[in-house]
Amino acid sequence: QPGNRGPQSGDAALEKAPLPVDEFEKKALEVLAEINANEKYLNVPENDGRMLRIMVQSMGVKHAVELGTSTGISGIWIGLGLKDHGGKLTTYEIDPGRVATARKNFEAAGLSDVITVVEGDAHQEVTKLSGTIDFIFLDADKEGYIDYLNKLMPLLRPGGVVVAHNINPRMAHPPFMKAITEDPNLETVVRGGMSISLKKK
Numbered sequence: 001q002p003g004n005r006g007p008q009s010g011d012a013a014l015e016k017a018p019l020p021v022d023e024f025e026k027k028a029l030e031v032l033a034e035i036n037a038n039e040k041y042l043n044v045p046e047n048d049g050r051m052l053r054i055m056v057q058s059m060g061v062k063h064a065v066e067l068g069t070s071t072g073i074s075g076i077w078i079g080l081g082l083k084d085h086g087g088k089l090t091t092y093e094i095d096p097g098r099v100a101t102a103r104k105n106f107e108a109a110g111l112s113d114v115i116t117v118v119e120g121d122a123h124q125e126v127t128k129l130s131g132t133i134d135f136i137f138l139d140a141d142k143e144g145y146i147d148y149l150n151k152l153m154p155l156l157r158p159g160g161v162v163v164a165h166n167i168n169p170r171m172a173h174p175p176f177m178k179a180i181t182e183d184p185n186l187e188t189v190v191r192g193g194m195s196i197s198l199k200k201k
């Protein structure tokens with residue numbers, strides 16, 4: 001199909017680099033550039049991070065939950081979208097080295113009061129969550145997405161959103177895809193390798 005040459009192809013080509021609105025954002029973008037320059041792990045591409053920020057800020061998200069912090073790229077983007085209206089991110093990471101690096105990066109980006117990193121196996125740790133969640137970003141173990149979904153869905157508010165990363169024919173886990181596409185209470189689209197599911201009621 002003309003104009004559709006694979007995930008993210010045409011879309012990203014039409015974007016331009018992010019422009020900082022103030023000194024705070026300028027510093028955060030510098031930290032992101034620094035992490036990317038030295039990065040040896042897999043983090044979300046910039047346009048995915050920007051999309052997460054747009055979603056959480058436009059939804060006025062008060063509590064976002066991320067599975068798979070790594071060194072904090074997506075966390076910084078989400079944090080940028082939460083900061084001005086007092087939203088908070090709880091993010092989970094199993095690898096102690098990555099936890100330490102992420103905490104350092106959040107501090108450098110001025111977001112340590114916005115973001116809490118929980119170290120440990122998120123399958124266990126998320127069961128300790130209570131209260132309402134407005135936004136969930138799944139980016140940890142792919143076969144675990146279905147378990148995270150089952151555990152967190154009861155806390156997600158109506159109108160809340162679940163975004164999952166690496167949703168492509170090679171990596172999408174069938175039980176998770178079935179859950180997000182066959183539940184009438186979820187409106188799900190897949191775009192650019194991410195699924196976006198709205199909890200309708």
Ligand SMILES: C[S@@+](CC[C@H](N)C(=O)[O-])C[C@H]1O[C@@H](n2cnc3c(N)ncnc32)[C@H](O)[C@@H]1O
Pocket residue numbers: 042043044067068069070071072073074075092093094095098120121122123139140141144
């Ligand atoms: C693709 S990376 C996340 C990238 C990150 N969201 C970003 O864009 O900066 C996936 C991370 O999930 C973590 N992970 C895998 N299984 C996990 C589990 N059971 N609990 C918590 N973290 C886990 C890995 O250690 C890895 O750092």
